[in-house]
Amino acid sequence: MTYSRRRTLALGLGGLFVTVVPMRVSADAQGLIAAFTGGAEIVEGALHITAPEIAENGNAVPVTVACPDAVSIRILAPANPNPEVCTVHFGPLAGSHSATTRIRMAETMDVIALAEMPDGTFVQAAANVRVTIGGCGG
Numbered sequence: 001m002t003y004s005r006r007r008t009l010a011l012g013l014g015g016l017f018v019t020v021v022p023m024r025v026s027a028d029a030q031g032l033i034a035a036f037t038g039g040a041e042i043v044e045g046a047l048h049i050t051a052p053e054i055a056e057n058g059n060a061v062p063v064t065v066a067c068p069d070a071v072s073i074r075i076l077a078p079a080n081p082n083p084e085v086c087t088v089h090f091g092p093l094a095g096s097h098s099a100t101t102r103i104r105m106a107e108t109m110d111v112i113a114l115a116e117m118p119d120g121t122f123v124q125a126a127a128n129v130r131v132t133i134g135g136c137g138g
Helices: 005-020 029-037
Strands: 048-050 061-066 072-076 084-089 098-103 109-116 122-131
Touching (some): 029 072, 029 109, 029 122, 048 122, 061 072, 061 122
Antiparallel strands (some): 061 098, 072 109, 109 122
């Protein structure tokens, strides 16, 4: 097979395009929630999530979650390349059932918190955070 100058240039630009332009994988929020809950029903509860309405920079967005008597809490950022931010498990001697972290956010999205209660039920809360400058390479 012979390569013309035009074909060589097209192949080179195609390879450059693939390496420079990041490919985004869209995470399915409902799938992530179902994986954590095992398909169980989500009920109303006392789960509180605190996050800023507007984040000037998506590199470090502070998020606090609290749920009295929770066994574990999971934080999700569905529009991020890695949507599962963290899972915190609380033992019987935990002083408070809350956690604070900083999330790197790619774009404006709803940050979702899920809490597993001792009786096996799940509670969900969400906070919308608008990001002006993305922190995940955006």
